[in-house]
Amino acid sequence: MIVNVSVTGIGLRLRDPILIYSRMDLNRLLLERAERAGAKIEKARVTEISRSASGWRIQTKTGALDADFCIVATGARNSLRQVGTELTPLDTMAALGYYVPGDREQIDIQFLPHLEGYIWVFPRCGHLSVGICGKGEPAICLRKRLEDYMVEKGIPWKGAAFYSHLLPSLETPSWKQNRVAGDGWMAVGDAAGLVDPITGEGLYYAIRSADLAAKALLSEISSLAGHAYRRMLRRDFATDLEFGSRLAKRVFFGRFLFGTVPGRMVQFTRSSPKFASVMQDLFAGTQSYLGLKRRLFDNLNGSLLEIAMNVSLHRLMAGRVRA
Ligand SMILES: Cc1cc2nc3c(=O)[nH]c(=O)nc-3n(C[C@H](O)[C@H](O)[C@H](O)COP(=O)(O)OP(=O)(O)OC[C@H]3O[C@@H](n4cnc5c(N)ncnc54)[C@H](O)[C@@H]3O)c2cc1C
Numbered sequence: 001m002i003v004n005v006s007v008t009g010i011g012l013r014l015r016d017p018i019l020i021y022s023r024m025d026l027n028r029l030l031l032e033r034a035e036r037a038g039a040k041i042e043k044a045r046v047t048e049i050s051r052s053a054s055g056w057r058i059q060t061k062t063g064a065l066d067a068d069f070c071i072v073a074t075g076a077r078n079s080l081r082q083v084g085t086e087l088t089p090l091d092t093m094a095a096l097g098y099y100v101p102g103d104r105e106q107i108d109i110q111f112l113p114h115l116e117g118y119i120w121v122f123p124r125c126g127h128l129s130v131g132i133c134g135k136g137e138p139a140i141c142l143r144k145r146l147e148d149y150m151v152e153k154g155i156p157w158k159g160a161a162f163y164s165h166l167l168p169s170l171e172t173p174s175w176k177q178n179r180v181a182g183d184g185w186m187a188v189g190d191a192a193g194l195v196d197p198i199t200g201e202g203l204y205y206a207i208r209s210a211d212l213a214a215k216a217l218l219s220e221i222s223s224l225a226g227h228a229y230r231r232m233l234r235r236d237f238a239t240d241l242e243f244g245s246r247l248a249k250r251v252f253f254g255r256f257l258f259g260t261v262p263g264r265m266v267q268f269t270r271s272s273p274k275f276a277s278v279m280q281d282l283f284a285g286t287q288s289y290l291g292l293k294r295r296l297f298d299n300l301n302g303s304l305l306e307i308a309m310n311v312s313l314h315r316l317m318a319g320r321v322r323a
Contacts, residue, residue, distance in 0.1 A: 004106040016284045070185040085193035093169035097131020098160040111262035116252040168193040175242035181226030186213045197245040244289040
């Protein structure tokens, strides 16, 4: 359980602790729950799906299955080209890093100049995940940025296990034409591009979209389920993620009060309890992007006043020390 987060060197103590789960344990828990609910688990790679008279013919490495309806949950690297989000290179983000032996009780997040992405140091079970995600920059450059950071922080990477993945990170126009459902199928999670375009997080959206897909399928006749699912997604979180895709460029590359937005965010977090509280909620996932603008605007006067008072106090103290 983690309560301390450092954002580019500024410490935040979270009101709501972050639970770190082993991915293997989480996957196992989900499969066990599905099995308890009546699902039959087949461990096989799907090589092809095609329409049949009664629904779908699903070809696997070990045989074939028939299905009335298809829920596609293949992740970002979906080889079933006729279903799920059609990701263009602009709609993806690279994520890579090292698993390093070690332990710590804090998460580090580091913003970097001119990068739509960030570096993280996450404690996992028995080791650290030290990684970087970034959009619009070749993986080799991201790896160099990460290794430079690790050298600077004294984190050894030589001999550590390396990982590299692809994350969906949809541009705003792609959200509008996102292919999440069609005749007899629905896509969930990364296969539907349902990932936060700023943080790259997708676990919650994968589970929630599966939940909505099940609800749509149970509440509608199957020919209408796709429409219902699309509607539910938009109402639940997809509109917020689409708005997040618009915010992403401003968050990483924007300027505010003659400084970069990430720089100002760090400064404001340090100087203003009100702003720090907004950051807390963003980390906890309880602050939507759609509501963020209003909240920042409502708090702006208070935050700027706190920051101005802090600066004055520091100047006064510095003056006293010099005197
Ligand atoms: C390095 C990294 C760190 C991350 N950290 C976080 C985090 O801290 N918090 C967070 O919220 N999100 C995080 N994410 C994002 C998160 O992992 C994904 O959004 C989430 O796993 C998506 O779940 P999914 O079920 O849609 O896809 P996946 O987890 O990718 O699962 C898809 C599964 O389908 C299988 N599959 C694919 N094709 C086929 C096929 N043809 N036949 C059979 N099986 C197939 C795959 O093998 C895989 O097991 C991270 C991503 C990366 C890359």
